[in-house]
Amino acid sequence: MERWRRVRAVHAVALTIGRSTGHALAKRGEYPVAVLRLENAYRVVTAELHQLLGIQTEESVASSV
Helix, strand or coil, rough: CCCCECCCCCHHHHHHHHHHHHHHHHHHHCCCCCCEECCCEEEEEHHHHHHHHHHCCCCHHHHCC
């Protein structure tokens, strides 16, 4: 199951982009990971964000076994 998280300042900081830039990229469809627009909020696939940042989670370790 893919998890979706809000595009928040923490994602932008992790990707070294500002909040406004992050929202502008999402609006233009240029955010570096998949983004889903739900009403007035953007959501990103957490697994894709982790993969982009090179973060290995318990779920990714379990699925690679």
